Amino acid sequence: MTIITSSGSRVQTNGWQRVLQQAIRNTRELGDALGLELPETGTDFGLLVPRPFLSRMKPGDPRDPLLLQVLIQEAENVSVAGYSGDPLQEQAATGETGLQPDRPRGLLQKYQGRVLVVTTGACAINCRYCFRRHFPYQDYQPDRRAWEQIIAQIRADSSLTEVILSGGDPLVMNDRFLADLAAQLAGITHITTLRIHTRLPVVIPQRVCDELIAWISTLPLQVVIVTHINHGNEIDSDVITAMGRLAQAGATLLNQSVLLKDINDDADTLTDLSQQLFKAGILPYYLHLLDPVDGAAHFDTSEKRARALMRSLTSRLPGYLVPRLVREVPGTDAKQLRFPG
Ligand code: SF4
Known part of the structure; x- marks a missing residue:
């Protein structure tokens, strides 16, 4: 049209x-x-x-x-002590305008073996607690030259096995672009896995269209789709259908949530969320403690309460439906597990 x-x-x-x-x-x-x-x-x-x-x-x-x-x-x-514009210090970890000038714009490496590409600054929804709500995407979004450098750098680094497309939301990009990018990554022998962090199939299930399914189902890489769902009410029959199509196309479906005061910080809501995710074919992966980003302090839930919630989930749910409670701490080599602990 x-x-x-x-x-x-x-x-x-x-x-x-x-x-x-x-x-x-x-x-x-x-x-x-x-x-x-x-x-x-x-x-x-x-x-x-x-x-x-x-x-x-x-x-x-x-x-x-x-x-x-x-x-x-x-x-x-309201400005709150301990909160900042870049709580995970990502601007120091990405290329060109950051502290690692040898890395192309948009390419970010926090952990060994995998790199993250800030594909776009655009999203289909603005989540008020987003840790990248102040991220200066215009300075980091790859242009045509940067995309060539990103592919070249991934090809040159045989320690990498996984590429993570993040944003913003990478599925805002059109399928012709994504299919071409994925094919280039599939042509690099040491890359085995393409991971996509996205909220789009949840907030607009129509995003799981024939074109998306076509390139995912024929891609010779393992595809992992990490959705972002915080409450069971986000999952309706359209979301279940969309997720079913992605699973049929061969994608592994995982979810990450953020623990948010007055939204999902009680055991009944989190239990229901895990059960609804499972109905949609998605396994709960991470439950993140809030990143201290300016403007989001009113969503914070204490770590003590988060651990109590985890104890409750552990007693109510089978292990495969209990997400891992984590906090991301800048400069560490992995997400910090906060339960048990
Ligand atoms: S969809 Fe993800 S990146 Fe976009 S605003 Fe929400 S949390 Fe942030």
């Missing part, structure tokens, strides 16, 4: 891109859709809510756990 943009140019879109364009971008519209009067708060990290995600919120409920993940709160503008 061809649409005319606000600047008057013609662009080709397919289903998921149309859904993305129709996302809600201001608080008043969100309030109208839910029958709520929501506070309008200024911020430089705007509101972005795709309609499939909106459809899973309960109208009239200002405490809806999906709404609280996307609603701009006055608390975001």
Whole structure:
């Protein structure tokens, strides 16, 4: 389908891109859709809510756990000691404008054996607690030259086995680009695994389109898709269908969640989340303690409470449905396991 943009140019879109364009971008519209009067708060990290995600919120409920993940709160503008713009010190770990000038723009290595590529700064949803909410994507996003350097550097480093596409959300990129990138990575003999960190199949299940399935199912690499789901209400029948297609295409499906005050910081909610994930064919992988990013302090849950929740989950769920409680600590060689501990 061809649409005319606000600047008057013609662009080709397919289903998921149309859904993305129709996302809600201001608080008043969100309030109208839910029958709520929501506070309008200024911020430089705007509101972005795709309609499939909106459809899973309960109208009239200002405490809806999906709404609280996307609603701009006055608390975001309060500065809190210990919180910063770059809590994981990623800008020092990435190339060109960072402290490792030998690494191309967008390529980031935190751990041995795997590299992460900041594919794009764009997302299909703006999560208020996002640790990259202040990340200067414009300085780190690879351009054409940087992509060539990234591929060359991955090819030259035989200690690497896995490439992680992150962002932003890498599935915002079109499938022609992704299929070409994946094929180049598959041509590097020491690369065995392509991992994709994405929230798109959850917030816009239409993203799991025929084109995506076509390149994933024929890729001669192990594909791991790490979704990001924080609450069982995020999983509806469309998400289950989308995940089923990805699994049929050969992808391994894992999930990471963030422990968020008033959203999922109770044992019943986390138990239900694990069970809903399993119904969708996804295994719980990590439960992250909140990264101390400016504007997100009101989501913080203490480590003591997090451990108590983990004890409860361990007694209620089979081991394969209990996520690992972790905190990311800059400069360490792996995520820090916080339970048991
Ligand atoms: S989808 Fe991921 S990268 Fe994008 S805003 Fe949400 S948490 Fe951040």
